[in-house]
Amino acid sequence: MKILVVAPSWIGDTLMAQSLLMLLAQRGAQIDVLAPEWTAPLLTRMPEVRRVVSSPFRHGDFALCARRRLGRMLSAEGYAEAVVLPNSWKSALVPFFAGIPLRTGYSGEARVGLINNRHRLDKAALPKLVARYAQLSQPRCAAPLAHWPQPRLISTAAQQAACRSALGLAADAQPYVLCPGAEYGPAKRWPARHFAALARQLAVEGAPVWIVGSAKDATLGAEIAALSGGAALNLCGRSSLDNAIDLIAGARAVVSNDSGLMHVAAALDRPLAALYGSSSPGYTPPLSAHAKIVSLNLACSPCFMRECPLGHLNCLEQLTPARVRATLEI
Secondary structure, eight states: OEEEEEOOSSHHHHHHTHHHHHHHHHTTOEEEEEEEGGGHHHHTTOTTEEEEEEEOOOTTOOOHHHHHHHHHHHGGGOOSEEEEOSOSSGGGHHHHHTTOSEEEEEOOTTOBTTBSEEEOOOTTTOOSHHHHHHHTTSOTTOOOOSOOOOOOOOOOHHHHHHHHHHHTOOTTOOOEEEEOOOTTOGGGOOOHHHHHHHHHHHHHTTOOEEEOOOGGGHHHHHHHHHHTTTSEEEOTTTSOHHHHHHHHHTOSEEEEESSHHHHHHHHTTOOEEEEOSSSOTTTSOOOOTTEEEEOOOOTTOOOOOSSOTTSSOHHHHTSOHHHHHHHOOO
16 A cells, blocks of 8 residues: 655654654555655655655645646555645645545645545644654544654664765764754754853863754854864754764764754654753654753743743753753763
């Protein structure tokens, strides 16, 4: 049986979807995933995925004719089912145009007809996103799953060695990896000076420290490297997401904001200090026994705001490097 999964657009959410893919694969399904190109490196590291179908549509794009063309092209694949993870109307169009007979998803915005196997979401019974995705592998009236497989990405020793060679990094290094970015906004970012102070402490202990992130994090990474007095090497923007996976896979431990790379570290099962300020681990926690949540749990958090509404960001400002260092599982 061939199944098309329409994936979410965020890195973290894509990793949460792997539990669903694992459950579908256990049924013997061949799984293709329709996903934006920036999440493809994650999906190619999931053994459950047969192939990634590139989605050219960006957030807000209607592109009805393009969606129809893509759907008609995919109709030749003969998919038995589509599982649509985003709740938008537009995300269900391609499986509809592909003529896929069973189209599974949650009731969303005006999707009657587009989704013909509609699950009703009980948020209280399924508080975590990973559980909500996994539940779509079950019949509509099934009881909520109590357990699901944990996301796990593949990074081989050969891939890690090739990545380090391409970036001119020592093959035998056992680095601490810092992930200071957070796409949502400043209220999710531990201050640069705290990352730098932690890097200086780790360097004194004799360990290399690498800063990993996207091109958007390059300026922030450079600031941390400068404040650290050279204790940390800034790799932000120098590598793709594919390389970031292999850099993190070889880490001694990872310190990350609540971000996509935090979920990558969890899916690679690395020791992880996950820093929370304005957000909460209740909905999308790092899924690893080696992950430790680090949060002050102030009365004003989580506020889920992009910037601190009180102007002080105490939830992260008062989270000291010493406290974070103490949580690292070494």
